[in-house]
Amino acid sequence: MPANLPPPRRRAVPGGAALRLAPRRGALCRRAATAIALAVALLAALPAVAQQDNGVQIGDNATLPEVMVVATAPLPGIGVDRDLVPYTVQTVSGDDLNGKRAGTLAEYLARYLTGVNINDIQGSPFQSDLTYRGFRASPIPGASQGLSIYLDGIRVNEPFGDVVSWDMIPEAALESVSLVSSANPAYGLNTLGGALAMTTRSGLSSPGFTADLSYGSGNRKRADLSGGIRSGSGWHAFAAGTLFQEQGWRDHAEGRLGNLFVKAGHEGETTSWDVSLLHGRSTLIGNGLVPSYRASGNALLPGLYESNRAAAYTYPDKTRNQVTQVALNGRHWFDDKTSAAMLAYVRTSRRDTTNGDINPDYDTYTEDCEDGFTADGSPRKSRCGFTRAEGAALDPAVLNTTHMWQQSIGMALSAAKETEHHLLNAGLTFDRSRLTYSQYEQLATFTDDRGVVADPNAPNQLFSGVSGTSRAVGLYLSDTWSLTPSTFLTASARWNHVTVSNTLRNSDGSEQPQESFTYRRLNPALGLTQKLGGGVSVFGGYAQNNRVPTVLELGCADPAQPCRLPAGLQADPYLKQVVSHSYEAGARWRPSKDTEVSGTFYRIDNHDDILFLRAPNTQQGYFANFDRTRNQGFDLSARQRLGDFTLRLGYSYLQATYQANGQLAVGERTIDVKPGMRRAGVPRHTIKLGVDWQALAGLTLGADLVGVSSSPANGNEDGLRANPQPGKAPKYADWSTPGYATVNLRASYRVNKHFEIYARVANLFDRRYETYGQISNDLFPGNLLRPHVTPEDNASALFVAPGAPRSAWVGVVYRM
Structure with a gap:
């Protein structure tokens, strides 16, 4: 067995999640009847939902020490001590994701994990635009996605645009979350900057019943319920559900969602299996950006944001999501050092949007x-x-509606083998998806507060549409090789074969000829970890990965037939796949369980990146390959426990730049890009400080500070703004969004073994801040009731994503 690797009788959670081993018990939960009743009640209240528990434990682990391991791929395998991998893995347990620490999963990641930020572009807590080291996982179609997202080994980036529906992740069912850095090829397509791998609970790991109820600012109401049972014969079941509703802090910002997760299966001495079902629905409002200062000659005039922090520029901007997913999981241990696993799933989703805008x-x-x-x-x-x-x-307005249907089916096989000096994990994946997308437009008028109402006499006309399929096959192999008792070499490779076929529909309903593109790529990775003693280890590595163009990007890739975002498909010429080259080196120091320090330098070069460029002589654009972009920086993380206090530090330095010449289409401007120019929406410095104090036996108090430096506004990367006088050169204007810092408080009190109460305060000092900026024209200058532009008003404005004001919530947790 490789030196310093955990003993073979252990379970590696798929997706790179960390696991703390505990003795396995076979007694029936005393609260079985209550948990069963909960599952039945949840199934009746919401459409069903579930996932899987991958893996099995062999024998009695009561004598094993507590070991933290991470998986080397999103599929089941044999885990590796996290100190031995040549990249960064940040792990979070499901207990840390509860409501007393943060409101949503994305909010928690942005507060506690190093390198993670949120651009609150949509203004909804479940529609966050999340970045890690400058790479995005976003629900916004057309955004350049660079992170792969997995739930129990199933990739949940949707086929159309690789978008992420954060509202369809069953947060109440999560057992662990791992954020894996670099272009790790074992994590498959789209892992340009990293992967987020989530695993769900089961009746084996979470017996009993838990209810978490909270209420607070914005009339936000949330209920998270979960319950699990297990029997001595190996049968187990688990159910979890979330209900959420809020009025929101911005105007016209109400939202609601419900999801349900159910899992049942059996664990034997050598074989385990489970079946899971996930179903969720949501109706969320994303108000988007609001105009702040605008240019008038050489002066800056305040905009709508200055007069009303909570205002919506135009509305509605509504998204309805629905997801149903069924998965079958199985694993078999041939002996203590050899196992095989399989996964099969079907996932169907719908997304319907309504967006009011200026015609x-x-x-x-x-x-x-x-x-x-x-x-x-x-x-x-x-x-x-x-x-x-x-x-x-x-009619001055238009009501845009879109309808999207997607279905993905897939299967995967994986195998793991441990020898004296090697730990091998291999896998084969197959995924096939189908989708249809249509966008309609109807002429409309504005209300007095810029609401859009459809003209009843105007037809709802098809603007564009597409139907298509994609097939992806992946084959990977990874090996952790113990060269010496303190030196470990990690090598992996993955071969991807993807075929994308599209048929575009014109506004008259006619179809264009079908286009089909095939992409192939072999991505390698190699890294080395050296343990130096005293809890110190150093590591370094190189990795490659790729992203193939999405249906959305292929459907708008011809400069002769430009379109406007978020849709408007016109043509689908060939685009090259994006290839990232990742270099990472760092050191870890873990002298004891109370002290952890790590620092990492990284550089990721993206070749043939896909960006939205300006079409010649138009105000529209198209997707095209951009020669090179680069994300490089440094991450520092530290945790120290001092008696009743636990201190945390996270610092990130990031340079996200273009590395070639080109032109970007941003709002009403064309940006002349030069090498070294910073990319928009990515702060250079981020610092996170936190403290938790066990003040009394049952009382825990905590606080955290998140500080973010300024970042370039989209459309102002070159430090210029449009000149309202035709033919005149652009004017200088530094319209970057300023830096900010927010302080958040939390407290929880364990009344007894059943009840716990908690409170949270976000943005304690009611700091007014903006998380994202974009340059565009404000067609309602001075808060006019109709679109209106005179020559002196026809100038750029800075549109911003407002940060939420001071907010507070209280909650109660009941366990039995």
Whole structure:
């Protein structure tokens, strides 16, 4: 057996999740009847949901020490001591993800994990635009995705755009979450900057019943219920559900969701299996960006954001999601050092959106009345008496609706073998997806607060659509080789073969000829870890991975037939696959269970990155390959326990830059990109400080601070803004979003073994801050009731994503 690897009788949680081993028990839970009743009640209340528990333990582990292991791939295998892998793995247990620490999974990751940030572009807690080392996992179609997301070994990046539906992750059922760094090829497609791997609970690991109920700011109500049972003969069952509803802190920002997760199976001495079902529905409002300061000549005039922090620019912006997933899992141990596992799943999702916006074909109004005179004697114009310009469109607004249906089926086989000096994990995956997408437009009018109401006399017309399929085959092998008792070589490789076929539909319903593209890639990785003694180890490695173009990107890849985001498919010429080259080196120091320090330097070069570029002589754009982008930086993490106090530190330095010349289409501007120019929405510095104090036997108090430096606004990467005078050169304007820091508090009190109460306060000092910025034209200058642009108003404005004000929640947890 490789030196310093855990004994073979252990279970590696798929997806790289950490696991603390505990003795296995066979007694029936005393609360079995209650847990069964809970599962039945949840099934009746919500459409069903579930996932799987992958892996099996052999024999009695009562004599084994507590070991922290991580998997080397998202499929079941034999785990490796996390100090031996040549990359960074940050792990979170399911107990840490409860409501007393943070409101949602994405919020928790942004507060506690080094290198993670959130751009609150949509303004909904379950529609977060999450970044890790500058790579995104976002629910926004058209965003350049660079992180792979797994739930119990199933990749949940949706086929259309690789988007992530955070609202469809069963947070109440999560047992562990691992964030794996680098372009690790074993984690498959889209792992350019890292992978987020989640595993769910089972009746074996979580017997009993738990209810977590909370209420607070924004009229937010949430209930997380879970219950599990297990028997002495190896049968087990688990159910968990979440109900969420809020009014939201912004105008027109209500949202609700419900999901249910159910798992049942059997664990024997050598074989285990389980079946799981996941179902969820949500209706969420994403208000998006709101105009802040706008340019008027050489002056900056305050915008809607300054007058109303909670305002929505235009609305509605509604997303309805629905997901149903069924999975079958099995694993067999041939002996203490050899196992095989299988996974099969079907996942179906729907996404329907409604978005009110300004009609792009609408000619702006002019004013025809005067109201007094200004100081220089010129007439002062009022905000009334609009007249339509000659040839103007009849309706100033448009109501966009989209309908998306996706289905993925897949299977996977994996095998693991441990020898004296090697730990081998291998796997084969097959995934096939089908999708249909349609976008419709209906002319509309604005209400007095910029709400969009469809014109009942206008038809709801097809704008664009696509149907397509994709097939992906992956084959990987990894080996952790103990060269000496203190030196470990990790080598892995994965071969990907992907075929994407699309058929585009025109606005008249006719179909374009089918296009089909095939992508192949062999991605290697090699790393070395050296243990130096005293709890110190150093590591370094190189890895490659790739991302194939999505249906959305292929459907808008012709400069002669440009489109506008988030949809508007026109043509699908060939795009190259994105290939990332990742270099990582660092050191870890873990002298005891109370002290952990790690530091990592990394560089990730993305070749043939896919960006949205400006089409010639238009205000629209298209997706195209961009020669090279680079994300490089340094991460530092530390944790120290001092008696009743636990201290945390996380610091990130990140340079996310373009490394080639080109032009980007951003809002109303074309950005001339030069090597070394920073990418938008990515702060250079992020610091996270935290403390937890066990003040009394049952009382825990905690606080954390998150500080973020400024970041370039999208459309202002070059430090310029558009000049309203035709033919004039752009003007200098540093419109980057400023840095900020927020302080959050939490407290929990364990009343007895059954009850716990808690409270959370976010943004304690009510700091006014913005997490993202984009340059565009404000067509409602001065909060006008209709789109209106005069020559002096026709200038750029900074649109921002407002951070939430001070908020507080209280909750109670009941366990039995």
